[in-house]
Amino acid sequence: MAERVYVSGWGIISALGNNVEENLYALKNKKSGIAHPEFLHTNYAKQKVFGEVKHSNDELKIQLGLKTSKTVSRTALLGMVAAKESIETSGLSSHELKSTLFFNGTSVGGMDISERNYKVFLDNEKLDYKSSFSGHDCGHSTESIANFIGSKGETSTISTACSSSANTIMQAGRMIKAGKAEIAIAGGTDALSVFTLNGFNSLKILDDNPCKPFDENRKGLNLGEGAAYLVLESESSVNRRGAKILGELIGYGNANDAYHQTASSPEGTGALNAMKKAMNIAGNPAIDYINAHGTGTGNNDMSESIAIKSLFQENIPNYSSTKSYTGHTLGAAGAIEAVFSLLSINNNVVFPCLRVDSPMDILPKLPIFNVNDQEVNCVMSNSLGFGGNCSTLIFRK
Amino acid sequence: MSLGIQSYCSFNSEGIYRNGKPILLNENLTFDEFALKTYKQFEIGYSKYHKMDNLCKLAILTSEFLLNKGQLLEDVSSDEIAIILGNNSSSIISDTAHQKSIDELPSPAVFVYTLPNIMIGEMCIKYKITGENSCFQMKEFDMFFLNKYVSHLFKKDNYKYCITGWVDFDVNDYQAYLFLITNTNSNTISKFDENIKNLI
Amino acid sequence: MENLILKIKEDLIKQLNLEDLTVDDISDDALLFGEEIGLDSIDALELIVLLEKNYGVKINNPELGKKVFHSVRTIAEFVQENKK
Numbered sequence: 001m002a003e004r005v006y007v008s009g010w011g012i013i014s015a016l017g018n019n020v021e022e023n024l025y026a027l028k029n030k031k032s033g034i035a036h037p038e039f040l041h042t043n044y045a046k047q048k049v050f051g052e053v054k055h056s057n058d059e060l061k062i063q064l065g066l067k068t069s070k071t072v073s074r075t076a077l078l079g080m081v082a083a084k085e086s087i088e089t090s091g092l093s094s095h096e097l098k099s100t101l102f103f104n105g106t107s108v109g110g111m112d113i114s115e116r117n118y119k120v121f122l123d124n125e126k127l128d129y130k131s132s133f134s135g136h137d138c139g140h141s142t143e144s145i146a147n148f149i150g151s152k153g154e155t156s157t158i159s160t161a162c163s164s165s166a167n168t169i170m171q172a173g174r175m176i177k178a179g180k181a182e183i184a185i186a187g188g189t190d191a192l193s194v195f196t197l198n199g200f201n202s203l204k205i206l207d208d209n210p211c212k213p214f215d216e217n218r219k220g221l222n223l224g225e226g227a228a229y230l231v232l233e234s235e236s237s238v239n240r241r242g243a244k245i246l247g248e249l250i251g252y253g254n255a256n257d258a259y260h261q262t263a264s265s266p267e268g269t270g271a272l273n274a275m276k277k278a279m280n281i282a283g284n285p286a287i288d289y290i291n292a293h294g295t296g297t298g299n300n301d302m303s304e305s306i307a308i309k310s311l312f313q314e315n316i317p318n319y320s321s322t323k324s325y326t327g328h329t330l331g332a333a334g335a336i337e338a339v340f341s342l343l344s345i346n347n348n349v350v351f352p353c354l355r356v357d358s359p360m361d362i363l364p365k366l367p368i369f370n371v372n373d374q375e376v377n378c379v380m381s382n383s384l385g386f387g388g389n390c391s392t393l394i395f396r397k
Numbered sequence: 398m399s400l401g402i403q404s405y406c407s408f409n410s411e412g413i414y415r416n417g418k419p420i421l422l423n424e425n426l427t428f429d430e431f432a433l434k435t436y437k438q439f440e441i442g443y444s445k446y447h448k449m450d451n452l453c454k455l456a457i458l459t460s461e462f463l464l465n466k467g468q469l470l471e472d473v474s475s476d477e478i479a480i481i482l483g484n485n486s487s488s489i490i491s492d493t494a495h496q497k498s499i500d501e502l503p504s505p506a507v508f509v510y511t512l513p514n515i516m517i518g519e520m521c522i523k524y525k526i527t528g529e530n531s532c533f534q535m536k537e538f539d540m541f542f543l544n545k546y547v548s549h550l551f552k553k554d555n556y557k558y559c560i561t562g563w564v565d566f567d568v569n570d571y572q573a574y575l576f577l578i579t580n581t582n583s584n585t586i587s588k589f590d591e592n593i594k595n596l597i
Numbered sequence: 598m599e600n601l602i603l604k605i606k607e608d609l610i611k612q613l614n615l616e617d618l619t620v621d622d623i624s625d626d627a628l629l630f631g632e633e634i635g636l637d638s639i640d641a642l643e644l645i646v647l648l649e650k651n652y653g654v655k656i657n658n659p660e661l662g663k664k665v666f667h668s669v670r671t672i673a674e675f676v677q678e679n680k681k
Contacts, residue, residue, distance in 0.1 A: 107512060111492075118496065138487060138534045156542075157534040159487060160514040167531055171546075178549060195492070198499045199508035204642060204659060254529040258475065258521040261509045263638060273476060273527055277554075386509070387518030389530055444635065447614035502650055505642040506613075 005173045008243040009090025009231030011082040012339045014326050015051035015224055019085050024343050027351045028371050032325045034210045034222050040192045048208050050192060051224025051327025053078060071131045073110035079145040079189035082227035086185055087149055090231040091243060094150050101153040101181050103172050104142040105164025105188030107331040110135035112193045151185060161385030164188050166334025166393055170252040172232045182237040187229030187335030197223060211296030213321035214367045216358040221295040224327025228335035247342045251394030253277025262386045263299050268307025270390035271382060275311050278392040287317040289350045291337045291381040294321020295328050305362040316365040324354035334383035338393055341379040345397050348376050400551055400578050401585025406463040407597055408455060408573040415462045416586060428571055432458060448506060449519060450491045452566040456516035457523060459573040467524050477557040479528040480517050481547055483535045486567040487513045516564060528556060538563040541591040551580050601673045612647045613640050625670045641666060654679045
């Protein structure tokens with residue numbers, strides 16, 4: 001008998017705030033976190049805007065009780081903040097944490113530190129080689145965060161671009177459903193880096209101004225950063241612990257678009273297949289809100305709209321892109337938007353797509369413009385990554 | 398339902414082996430030289446290949462032999478095939494190239510390869526595969542984990558094939574070990590269990 | 598002009614990794630983004646980098662890029678007009 005998969009804890013840090021409450025406040029009050037960067041050292045600081053977390057690395061370390069002299073990547077720091085909140089909200093004991101699994105999705109890993117130290121190294125300046133680069137790889141971030149929160153169970157690191165943390169949540173959900181695990185913390189983290197900024201800039205898909213997903217005149221995405229984790233738990237475990245339930249993971253799906261390394265197919269095949277799979281597993285529920293991938297690029301929003309239309313035909317659910325608030329948080333996006341989806345369910349509210357002046361005309365329904373109170377039972381969240389890796393999650397009350 | 402290995406292929410600095418038999422041995426050529434020799438000798442004929450970075454080239458060449466130039470997947474629908482890979486060095490070669498180019502003019506053609514899962518994207522494009530795909534970062538080739546994950550996929554979803562294994566390209570070394578797993582019972586070489594690493 | 602066209606063809610083959618093609622395979626007026634040469638969206642971006650790096654000519658908007666990158670001849674004409 002397959003176990004049901006519940007969400008019993010959540011944690012988040014983003015441009016909107018340091019925790020779930022602050023993020024909800026910003027979402028409900030239409031307060032976008034997109035601005036010129038304060039901490040990212042780049043020549044583009046005055047020219048471009050980002051969804052930057054409004055704290056320096058030192059401030060994050062102090063918040064976490066770490067020595068500011070300790071070398072820790074921003075990716076790991078953001079992850080620690082969010083993971084810490086997720087276990088606090090779940091009420092898991094340190095004993096229970098020992099056997100909890102930890103699944104992390106990231107694309108940047110410790111690159112924020114490596115790229116700075118690389119320059120120092122090339123200039124023949126003195127630096128401690130080991131501490132400067134040992135945190136570089138993605139797996140190291142995962143281990144650091146797991147160690148910090150005291151999780152000693154199996155860890156897993158997924159790096160599939162923008163769908164990384166949706167895939168970790170899917171993996172955790174599967175394991176619990178199959179009875180292979182009772183409790184898993186799953187999500188992801190990514191920090192801004194000059195490497196990523198220059199790369200996306202070379203693809204000419206950045207908007208110098210705050211992005212406009214689903215707007216006819218959208219110019220591109222804004223890069224963002226952040227982290228989020230869900231504590232996923234089997235029904236048996238939740239009942240045993242008397243844990244509070246924030247929602248249920250009822251569907252998930254992953255498919256490949258098989259079209260291009262970084263662009264989505266005109267028909268949105270990958271997105272469509274991922275959504276179909278998730279709906280199938282979920283038992284084809286009525287969807288009250290779609291938290292779209294909606295990056296604000298010409299290509300994604302068109303492709304995703306076509307996929308949504310193919311699936312839902314004339315009965316398009318309410319939809320929006322919260323990337324208009326946070327920017328595109330890359331590897332963390334799936335998990336951050338999973339938290340937003342659960343907030344929508346827990347508060348019976350849907351969040352708008354900010355800055356839509358001239359809506360696209362592909363979907364017969366306009367995106368949500370305002371923060372609207374509505375009964376929300378079931379939310380679909382899309383994360384469509386480079387490499388054609390498309391994932392969808394469905395949550396229910 | 399039992400899962401079997403229909404074919405397997407390894408590609409490293411010693412050469413290319415398919416189902417345990419040597420296809421082309423390498424005599425001290427660099428990867429660039431050996432890969433190009435392989436491409437020409439076996440008439441791969443795929444112009445997109447030349448734009449790829451070395452990690453993707455390694456993945457595609459190994460897949461060509463694994464799938465017998467795609468023939469093994471001909472009678473299957475694209476959503477019936479999944480790809481689940483392990484990797485350690487991520488996209489370090491392209492990452493380094495991109496990092497170097499940042500101070501001058503960053504190249505978009507280099508940047509698109511700065512993610513380890515792009516190689517899976519390239520495989521999907523070439524062989525028209527639209528099923529589930531994932532790239533796990535691992536300390537070393539963990540066939541035990543992949544075996545569990547892939548077995549579960551076949552159990553839960555309607556897959557007929559899954560390409561699984563390890564593709565890694567580091568500064569000092571490169572290795573690819575790919576296995577074509579099937580539940581169709583046709584022409585399998587051996588059972589699919591966590592001991593298949595012994596086949597390499 | 599002929600020399601410039603030849604150089605552009607050589608640059609294209611090298612920069613865009615068109616290893617299966619020679620300069621003779623690329624006719625001056627062949628559609629670069631059509632079936633024959635088959636460049637894609639990433640190649641278009643690389644072309645912008647190439648023009649700036651090799652010829653000092655900047656293209657700031659993708660729409661202009663579409664017109665300029667029509668064929669090798671249109672690229673050569675644009676470079677000749679705008680070269681500093």
